[in-house]
Amino acid sequence: MAVRMRLTAITLDCADPMALAAFYRDATGLPLDPRSTEEFAGLRAEDGFFIGFQRVEGYRPPTWPGQDTPQQLHADFDVDDLDEAEAAVLALGATKPAHQSGGDRWRVFLDPAGHPFCLTLRKNPTPRA
Numbered sequence: 173m174a175v176r177m178r179l180t181a182i183t184l185d186c187a188d189p190m191a192l193a194a195f196y197r198d199a200t201g202l203p204l205d206p207r208s209t210e211e212f213a214g215l216r217a218e219d220g221f222f223i224g225f226q227r228v229e230g231y232r233p234p235t236w237p238g239q240d241t242p243q244q245l246h247a248d249f250d251v252d253d254l255d256e257a258e259a260a261v262l263a264l265g266a267t268k269p270a271h272q273s274g275g276d277r278w279r280v281f282l283d284p285a286g287h288p289f290c291l292t293l294r295k296n297p298t299p300r301a
Contacts, residue, residue, distance in 0.1 A: 179221070180220065180221060180222060181214075181221070181222035181223070181224060182222075182223055182224070182245065182247070183214075183223075183224035183225070183226055184223075184224070184225050184226070184244070184245055184285065184287055185226055185228040185231055185244060186225050186226070186227065186228065186231055186285035186287075187227065187228070187231040187285065188227070188285070189208070189209075189210065189211065189212055189213035189225040189226060189227050190208065190209075190210055190213050190225075191284060191285075192213070192225045192283065192284060192285050193208060193213035193214065193215060193225050195264055195265055195266070195283055195284050196215055196223060196225075196283070197215055198264050199249075199260065199261055199264055199266075200215065200223075200249070202215035202216065202217055202223065203215065203216065205222070210227070211226070211227045212224060212225070212226045212227065213225045231285070233282075233285055233286020233287070234286055234287060234288065236269060236271075236280070236282065236288040237269075237271045237273075243287070243288055244287065245287055246287075246288050246289065246290070247287075247289040247290070248278070248289070248290045248291075248292050249289065249290070249291055249292065250292055250293075250294040250295075251291050251292070251293065251294060252293075252294050254276075254278075254279055254291055254293055257291045258279060258281075258291065261281055261291065262281075265283075265284045266281040266282060266283055266284070266289075267281065267282045268280070268281050268282075269281075269282060269288075274290065274292075276293070277292065277293055278290045278291060278292040278293065279291050
């Protein structure tokens with residue numbers, strides 16, 4: 173019998189947990205967990221899902237697409253409009269590497285700590301009011 177597991181949290185290594193939490197708070201709208209500190213910060217969704225950010229001394233950001241320093245994590249976020257979402261995450265401090273392999277379907281970005289993440293076009297966009 174297979175073990176049933178439900179993903180409840182993801183934690184990213186970084187040099188500045190509060191700064192990285194602020195980036196993802198502003199990008200996702202998830203609230204900062206009130207127990208967040210300079211050593212470990214997090215965001216908690218209404219359903220309980222948690223994104224954590226832990227301080228690591230000597231943190232080295234991953235290199236992408238190369239693997240001199242491995243990615244450590246890769247997250248995908250569905251969006252309704254790639255151009256609009258790109259402008260938003262760039263304004264929040266993400267960067268867009270030159271190497272892009274997703275064509276019209278997704279775009280790769282690096283968060284302020286260097287972790288790659290993708291914005292992917294949602295298959296069924298949310299209707300606009």
